[in-house]
Amino acid sequence: MEKIILLIPGIPIFIAFLLLFIGKKELIPRVSIMLSSMIALLALYGTYYVISNDTQIIGFDGLLVYNELSAILVPYVAILGLVIRKYATKYMWDEAGYRRFFILLNFIFASIYLFVMSNNLIVLALAWQLLSISLYLLVSFNVGSNTAVKNAKWVMIIHKAADLVFIIAIILTYQTFDSLDLTILSEKWLAMSHEPVDNPMIFVIGLLFLIAAMMKSAIMPFHIWLPYTSEAPTPVSAVMHAGVVNVGGILLNKLAFLLLLAPAVLNIAFVVGLVTAIFASLIMLVVSDIKRSLGYSTVGQMGYMIMEIGLGAFSLAIYHLIVHGIFKATLFLESGALIKLARHDSNLPKRLTYELFWEEKIKSNSKKLFNYLAFFTILPVVTFVGVKMVLTDDFFELNASIIILAFAWLTGTQLFLSFFKVSKADSFKVILALVSSFVIILFTYEFIGLSLEHFIYGENAILFYEAATFNITTIMLLVILAAIMIVGWLFMYTQHFAKVLKTNENKNSLKWSFYKFLAKEGYFFNIIKALKRNKNDL
Amino acid sequence: MIYNILFLILAAGVPYYLILEKIPAIKSKHIFLLSAFALLSNIGLSLYVPNEHKTSLVIISLINAVFTIYRATKTTNFYKLAYYFIFVNAPFFVLYEGESSLYSLSLLLSLSGLYLIGRFYEKNYGSANYRYITGITLVRPYIGSYLTFYLIAVALYPPFPNSLFFLHYILGSESNPLWFAVVITLFFGNFFLSMGVMKKTLFGRPNANIHYVHMTIKEKIPHMLIVGMLLLFSLYGLKEILL
Numbered sequence: 001m002e003k004i005i006l007l008i009p010g011i012p013i014f015i016a017f018l019l020l021f022i023g024k025k026e027l028i029p030r031v032s033i034m035l036s037s038m039i040a041l042l043a044l045y046g047t048y049y050v051i052s053n054d055t056q057i058i059g060f061d062g063l064l065v066y067n068e069l070s071a072i073l074v075p076y077v078a079i080l081g082l083v084i085r086k087y088a089t090k091y092m093w094d095e096a097g098y099r100r101f102f103i104l105l106n107f108i109f110a111s112i113y114l115f116v117m118s119n120n121l122i123v124l125a126l127a128w129q130l131l132s133i134s135l136y137l138l139v140s141f142n143v144g145s146n147t148a149v150k151n152a153k154w155v156m157i158i159h160k161a162a163d164l165v166f167i168i169a170i171i172l173t174y175q176t177f178d179s180l181d182l183t184i185l186s187e188k189w190l191a192m193s194h195e196p197v198d199n200p201m202i203f204v205i206g207l208l209f210l211i212a213a214m215m216k217s218a219i220m221p222f223h224i225w226l227p228y229t230s231e232a233p234t235p236v237s238a239v240m241h242a243g244v245v246n247v248g249g250i251l252l253n254k255l256a257f258l259l260l261l262a263p264a265v266l267n268i269a270f271v272v273g274l275v276t277a278i279f280a281s282l283i284m285l286v287v288s289d290i291k292r293s294l295g296y297s298t299v300g301q302m303g304y305m306i307m308e309i310g311l312g313a314f315s316l317a318i319y320h321l322i323v324h325g326i327f328k329a330t331l332f333l334e335s336g337a338l339i340k341l342a343r344h345d346s347n348l349p350k351r352l353t354y355e356l357f358w359e360e361k362i363k364s365n366s367k368k369l370f371n372y373l374a375f376f377t378i379l380p381v382v383t384f385v386g387v388k389m390v391l392t393d394d395f396f397e398l399n400a401s402i403i404i405l406a407f408a409w410l411t412g413t414q415l416f417l418s419f420f421k422v423s424k425a426d427s428f429k430v431i432l433a434l435v436s437s438f439v440i441i442l443f444t445y446e447f448i449g450l451s452l453e454h455f456i457y458g459e460n461a462i463l464f465y466e467a468a469t470f471n472i473t474t475i476m477l478l479v480i481l482a483a484i485m486i487v488g489w490l491f492m493y494t495q496h497f498a499k500v501l502k503t504n505e506n507k508n509s510l511k512w513s514f515y516k517f518l519a520k521e522g523y524f525f526n527i528i529k530a531l532k533r534n535k536n537d538l
Numbered sequence: 539m540i541y542n543i544l545f546l547i548l549a550a551g552v553p554y555y556l557i558l559e560k561i562p563a564i565k566s567k568h569i570f571l572l573s574a575f576a577l578l579s580n581i582g583l584s585l586y587v588p589n590e591h592k593t594s595l596v597i598i599s600l601i602n603a604v605f606t607i608y609r610a611t612k613t614t615n616f617y618k619l620a621y622y623f624i625f626v627n628a629p630f631f632v633l634y635e636g637e638s639s640l641y642s643l644s645l646l647l648s649l650s651g652l653y654l655i656g657r658f659y660e661k662n663y664g665s666a667n668y669r670y671i672t673g674i675t676l677v678r679p680y681i682g683s684y685l686t687f688y689l690i691a692v693a694l695y696p697p698f699p700n701s702l703f704f705l706h707y708i709l710g711s712e713s714n715p716l717w718f719a720v721v722i723t724l725f726f727g728n729f730f731l732s733m734g735v736m737k738k739t740l741f742g743r744p745n746a747n748i749h750y751v752h753m754t755i756k757e758k759i760p761h762m763l764i765v766g767m768l769l770l771f772s773l774y775g776l777k778e779i780l781l
Contacts (some may be wrong), residue, residue, distance in 0.1 A: 063780060096676050122779055125705065133695045143675045143741040153733070160729050164722065171709055407728045479556075 005046035012110035029089035065119035132159035160214035169208035189257035206262035217248025227295030242325035270310025276303030312468030548580035549631035551599035566617035603724035616656030693732035702775030
């Protein structure tokens with residue numbers, strides 16, 4: 001009976017075929033939503049079954065599996081799919097190609113389900129490629145627009161390259177480990193991880209899978225396809241930012257035990273994730289186009305996700321991608337309603353803290369500013385350490401914890417300062433709200449992260465942290481962390497007061513160059529244009 | 539040796555279309571039919587005459603494929619494109635000989651669809667040239683769908699059989715630099731050419747100077763059959779690759 005859950009990837013394909021024969025336009029979304037609700041119910045039942053019986057559902061000769069990872073991700077994708085279909089019902093009504101849109105939407109969801117539930121590398125490759133082509137057809141949905149078609153071309157080129165890298169990685173895996181079954185492979189990899197492994201081919205395979213994941217998840221330098229797809233219809237943007245870009249993280253989770261054998265790949269993942277997170281977040285702040293800014297925000301979040309994997313926090317990456325997906329989908333789907341409201345009320349959009357703190361706003365006291373900054377930069381670390389000690393005291397035995405600590409500080413400081421900037425109030429209420437909200441967020445994040453870790457990987461979770469450990473001493477890491485904190489803190493302190501340049505005042509050329517570099521998105525398109533010009537000249 | 543040369547010619551490993559294109563009596567659609575027939579003969583022959591492929595032949599067909607990709611980027615004619623695709627895929631036919639027969643058949647099936655679309659264009663718009671027949675997806679969704687299916691199949695995307703057979707063969711073979719060169723050339727060559735066609739005729743704003751014509755039921759039937767056969771091939775391909 002429970003095997004019926006394995007039909008989930010087939011249901012959207014069935015819906016797509018059914019839609020071909022439906023005459024009435026009104027029936028297209030109705031049928032689509034009704035049958036998608038069935039997927040959501042099946043997914044929830046599957047999750048209940050996996051949790052209550054502590055077992056996996058395997059079927060179709062071991063090709064598909066509904067395991068712990070699917071139990072988390074499939075209901076998430078199903079519910080997200082339901083919301084997006086409902087939203088698209090009215091949003092897409094006047095667009096040419098209403099039926100085509102729903103058919104393509106069902107295909108892309110089928111490929112995501114297949115990807116999450118696959119237990120075989122070939123099925124994974126098929127889902128991976130199906131996802132590429134469905135995404136291309138959806139991004140170029142507005143076929144009359146040259147820009148949409150041109151941007152879709154970038155999507156396709158990068159995804160096709162990802163397909164090739166992925167297929168080569170699969171072929172090498174098959175030649176090295178003589179199996180395509182993920183359950184068998186994972187057992188093999190776990191057994192191998194207990195002894196030192198000296199096979200460069202494993203590193204090559206791991207690296208190829210990482211590169212494929214980077215391409216699909218828009219990690220730098222393969223990020224360029226994501227920020228430029230804003231011409232796609234809003235529901236497509238929601239699917240893309242909340243679903244498609246996550247497949248890189250899901251893939252690496254499926255191959256987690258392989259990466260145990262190639263710690264260098266984890267270290268590379270950490271570095272590229274870190275560079276992407278920082279660089280994309282900076283570009284997000286300076287680009288003038290709001291939609292591109294959102295695109296870079298997603299790239300930055302994907303950077304964080306890959307960085308978490310690089311640190312061995314595989315399940316945290318899953319939690320991150322779900323939370324980010326919900327947040328970003330909400331943002332895209334709400335944008336239309338917000339624009340409509342803003343047309344009637346000039347005070348919109350309001351800041352989150354506006355109603356809570358604005359009325360108490362008083363003139364800030366510059367003398368106290370220094371104390372506030374010092375307090376707010378130390379407090380996040382103290383809070384984070386406290387929470388971690390309560391939940392997992394053995395965490396501090398790993399030197400990767402220092403990096404996580406550094407990011408807790410970074411995120412905490414960012415959060416505290418943004419709140420502080422809005423309210424600027426000498427109010428006990430503000431401080432209490434800040435501290436308590438941070439503690440709640442940390443506890444939730446850590447508690448859910450740990451629960452997921454236990455649920456998906458059980459006792460093996462610690463192995464990933466050990467594999468991801470850097471080959472440098474803890475003292476060295478602490479020194480680096482302290483240096484980053486001091487430099488960062490000084491930078492924030494000196495930059496807190498915005499200085500308006502007078503026209504005759506000299507600009508800081510280095511700063512301007514850096515700003516220009518970010519605003520031009522790393523001169524990527526300038527290079528492409530120059531190359532094209534040279535080609536034409538020849 | 540003679541067998542090798544014969545196989546190379548039949549498998550479109552040499553660009554003999556260059557000579558045929560210069561003969562005024564032979565039109566592009568005839569070249570397609572001729573090269574498709576030659577490929578079918580190659581499939582038939584390879585079943586009866588065992589033939590070990592030689593590295594030099596693969597290299598020749600690879601050079602031919604790269605040259606044909608270049609030629610194909612310059613054309614906007616469905617007939618020409620259809621036979622160019624056969625020549626682009628020649629290194630695969632030469633490399634895998636008899637084993638690649640299913641791939642060859644599914645490719646021929648997809649290209650027949652493309653050929654039929656060319657005939658439709660020729661009948662209704664004067665020639666098989668698609669340069670200015672833009673925005674088909676918007677104005678004639680059925681024709682757009684068929685064309686999309688064929689192009690996706692040729693571009694080696696699942697669930698179409700071409701990609702399944704392609705994956706099946708390359709998975710079971712030993713990799714070497716030449717193998718990589720063939721796989722990468724075909725993987726991207728087919729893809730770029732197909733995407734080019736999509737961009738030029740499926741996408742874009744509909745041309746206001748053209749009266750877009752619907753397909754008649756009679757014209758739809760062969761396309762339905764081709765798509766149906768492609769799906770049947772896909773089921774077989776899935777069975778081959780997964781079980």
